[in-house]
Amino acid sequence: xxxxxxxxxxxxxxxxxxxxxxxxxxxxxxxxxxxxxxxxxxxxxxxxxxxxxxxxxxxxxxxxxxxxxxxxxxxxxxxxxxxxxxxxxxxxxxxxxxxxxxxxxxxxxxxxxxxxxxxxxxxxxxxxxxxxxxxxxxxxxxxxxxxxxxxxxxxxxxxxxxxxxxxxxxxxxxxxxxxxxxxxxxxxxxxxxxxxxxxxxxxxxxxxxxxxxxxxxxxxxxxxxxxxxxxxxxxxxxxxxxxxxxxxxxxxxxxxxxxxxxxxxxxxxxxxxxxxxxxxxxxxxxxxxxxxxxxxxxxxxxxxxxxxxxxxxxxxxxxxxxxxxxxxxxxxxxxxxxxxxxxxxxxxxxxxxxxxxxxxxxxxxxxxxxxxxxxxxxxxxxxxxxxxxxxxxxxxx
Numbered sequence: 001x002x003x004x005x006x007x008x009x010x011x012x013x014x015x016x017x018x019x020x021x022x023x024x025x026x027x028x029x030x031x032x033x034x035x036x037x038x039x040x041x042x043x044x045x046x047x048x049x050x051x052x053x054x055x056x057x058x059x060x061x062x063x064x065x066x067x068x069x070x071x072x073x074x075x076x077x078x079x080x081x082x083x084x085x086x087x088x089x090x091x092x093x094x095x096x097x098x099x100x101x102x103x104x105x106x107x108x109x110x111x112x113x114x115x116x117x118x119x120x121x122x123x124x125x126x127x128x129x130x131x132x133x134x135x136x137x138x139x140x141x142x143x144x145x146x147x148x149x150x151x152x153x154x155x156x157x158x159x160x161x162x163x164x165x166x167x168x169x170x171x172x173x174x175x176x177x178x179x180x181x182x183x184x185x186x187x188x189x190x191x192x193x194x195x196x197x198x199x200x201x202x203x204x205x206x207x208x209x210x211x212x213x214x215x216x217x218x219x220x221x222x223x224x225x226x227x228x229x230x231x232x233x234x235x236x237x238x239x240x241x242x243x244x245x246x247x248x249x250x251x252x253x254x255x256x257x258x259x260x261x262x263x264x265x266x267x268x269x270x271x272x273x274x275x276x277x278x279x280x281x282x283x284x285x286x287x288x289x290x291x292x293x294x295x296x297x298x299x300x301x302x303x304x305x306x307x308x309x310x311x312x313x314x315x316x317x318x319x320x321x322x323x324x325x326x327x328x329x330x331x332x333x334x335x336x337x338x339x340x341x342x343x344x345x346x347x348x349x350x351x352x353x354x355x356x357x358x359x360x361x362x363x364x365x366x367x368x369x370x371x372x373x374x375x376x377x378x379x380x381x382x383x384x385x386x387x388x389x390x391x392x393x394x395x396x397x
Contacts, residue, residue: 031080047212047215145350160262182248199228250301269359270363299341306338310332
């Protein structure tokens with residue numbers, strides 16, 4: 001693969017294998033950040049103009065060029081390519097080709113170190129909103145399930161052994177409450193994403209009077225990051241907070257999928273999975289397999305692994321910028337995509353579940369389920385609880 005000359009090139013020899021290794025597939029992941037990079041660049045250019053660093057003519061050319069690139073990207077006319085080092089290089093190269101020398105002024109008082117921090121922060125804002133909405137939809141689907149089938153009995157389990165009488169309503173609402181609490185985690189994670197990195201340069205500021213407050217407002221941040229040295233110090237922390245929230249979601253996705261996996265097995269027979277959400281066997285004609293539930297479980301566990309992978313990128317680094325930060329992107333994007341795919345599936349699956357009322361009633365008719373109730377009846381009649389407990393224990397075998 002032939003790479004474009006990087007924007008940091010000084011005319012010295014560059015080892016092709018080294019360049020390919022350091023770029024890796026970053027260009028592919030950066031395709032997710034094109035619009036965010038263009039938004040950040042528009043705000044940066046406007047800030048440079050307000051600070052008197054850009055002429056009105058150059059600013060007008062930059063704004064026109066960036067908006068044209070944005071429109072062309074949305075029409076699918078261009079994207080970050082394998083030969084580009086990253087999204088910033090791809091934008092700058094096309095901008096210069098479009099508007100000439102004015103395009104060379106865009107990077108004034110800016111480093112790619114802060115630029116990618118802005119891009120990811122803007123992407124993360126959207127991701128947090130999308131994931132919260134998806135978790136809210138899953139919670140609502142659990143609540144709807146409770147409304148439709150809540151009157152049906154369901155054995156309560158401890159140690160995967162029948163324990164006490166319960167109901168589909170109580171089971172479904174427990175899952176709904178779990179997802180409600182998960183949704184709140186995204187609000188906490190968003191609090192980590194309120195500071196605008198622009199103006200921090202390579203980590204130690206820029207010796208120019210920049211309009212940082214203005215740029216932060218333009219991009220929807222609460223404030224410019226302060227001190228500027230904290231920007232690289234904090235790299236990956238907002239992302240880690242997001243993956244921590246997704247990890248919480250994963251724990252509850254796994255529990256729900258496992259419940260349905262068990263309850264739909266012939267040995268339980270409590271619920272029938274919709275045919276459209278099962279797969280067939282290539283050998284056994286009678287089989288309908290719960291592959292979606294099993295993959296939900298596995299992907300939920302992988303969310304834990306994705307968070308651990310991101311944490312290990314950050315672990316043990318000294319202050320300042322390090323190229324290690326490039327490896328934040330793979331687990332971040334991977335976890336987001338895993339969770340998005342899983343959460344998109346669940347509302348439809350939950351909405352199409354069918355419960356076997358007869359099987360549920362038969363299971364709940366087991367007299368052992370009411371041993372605690374009978375013991376407490378004796379307590380109300382004056383028998384000490386420990387004696388009542390032992391009498392029921394002996395009677396239950």
